[in-house]
Amino acid sequence: MFATRQISSLAKRAFSTTAASNGAKVAVLGAAGGIGQPLSLLLKQSSLISHLSLYDIVNTPGVAADLSHINSNSKVEGFTPKDNGLKNALTGCDIVVIPAGVPRKPGMTRDDLFNTNASIVRDLAQACAEHCPKAHILVIANPVNSTVPIVAEVYNKKGIFDPKRVFGVTTLDVVRASRFVSEVKKIPVEDAKITVVGGHSGVTIVPLLSQSGHKFTEEEVKALTHRIQFGGDEVVKAKDGAGSATLSMAFAGARFTNSLLEATVAGKKGIVEPTFVKSPIFEKDGVEFFATNVELGPEGVEKIHPVGKINEFEEGLIAAAVPELKGNIAKGKKFMA
Incomplete structure (x- = not known):
């Protein structure tokens, strides 16, 4: 099964044998859920993780027992709320990865999830601030445009917010963009590297197809842009109410986690991933958080890349995204107020 012509970059990282002697302790909060289980499976393969700590309200010891039989070196433990489980986890x-929350159902937007998921993320962030205040926090729980500001506000209230260590995982938008472009242009996904900026829902997702090096017709640009922005709806509809984009999100979450591990544990340079972080790029417009390509380093965020040269169509996309993002961010901050 490993005799494929090309191995994904995620797989290369997962099976790397060049790990530092002391790996990281990584927690997955929501590890028994639709994203959490496949995400934990992918992370169990990483040679840069020495201890995989799984937490959820139910079933986590069983998930941990199952994963512990995989013959990679990391120790796996599963915790539930009883017996100070969250503290111990x-x-x-x-690194703490947070996919916890309720999934989208047909007809729901990410904002429809807000009230439930905002409370979950707030409580988990408060626990992180108390028990692992220096950990890198990777937020998957939707709506990311609002939940990342919630984490930041929790840490701000305690006076310990480090903007280099709080990330919204937007990697799925880039993964989708690469796949969709490769299908349209009939090229390998490795040759379809698409920068995606903005946020992580609907019109806040801005694919910069003009920077890809490929030529597109006007119709292709419009169709691809819409599909990248609303790709999650395809999965929700196809699953007929039984779930959302869990497997592809787990893949994207593992890719970002492994990239951060390469930068922080293995000390590799030049690791660049898209992520929704505290950013100066549109701060003048009241948008404190924005996703662009970010170079990762030992402390987390090493360098925030600018948007770069874009065309008129993409300028229009960003013009539509900025006020939407401003409202999403304000919603998270208002929840904490």
Whole structure:
């Protein structure tokens, strides 16, 4: 099964044998859910993780027992709320990944999820601030445009917010863009590298197709842009109410986590991933958080890349995204107020 002509970059990272001698302790909060289980499976393969700590309200010990039989070196433990489970799961963590929350159902937008998921993220962030205040926090729980500001506000209230260590995982938008463009242009996904900026829902997702090096017709640009922005709806509809984009999100979450591990644990340079972080790029417009390509380093965010040269169509997309993002961010901050 490994005799494929090309191995994905995620697989290369997962099976890397060049790990530092001391790996990281990584927690997955929501590890028994639709994203959490496949995400934990992918992370169990990483040689840069020495301890995989899984937490959810139910079933986590069983998930951990199952994963512990995989013959990679990381230790796996599963915790539930009883017996100070969340504290034990988080203590000593280097990275915390948060896919916890309720999934989208047909007809729901990411904002429809807000009230439930905002409370979940707030409570988990408070636990992280208490038990692993220096850990890198990777937020998958939707709506990311609002939940990342919630985490930041939790840390701000405690006076410990480090903008280099809080990330909204927007990698799925880039993964989708690469796949969709490769299908349209009939090229390998490795040759379809698409920068996606903005946020992580609907019109806030801005694919910069003009920077890809490929030529597109006007119709292709419009169709691809819409599909990249609303690709999650395809999955929700196809699953007929039984779930959302869990497997592709797990893949994207593992890709970002592994990239951060390469930068922080293995000390590799030049690791660049898209992510929704505190950013100066549109701060003048009241948008404190924005996703662009970010170079990762030992402390987390090393360098925030600018949007770069874009065309008139993409300028229009960003013009539509900025006020929407401003409202999403304000919604998260208002929840914490």
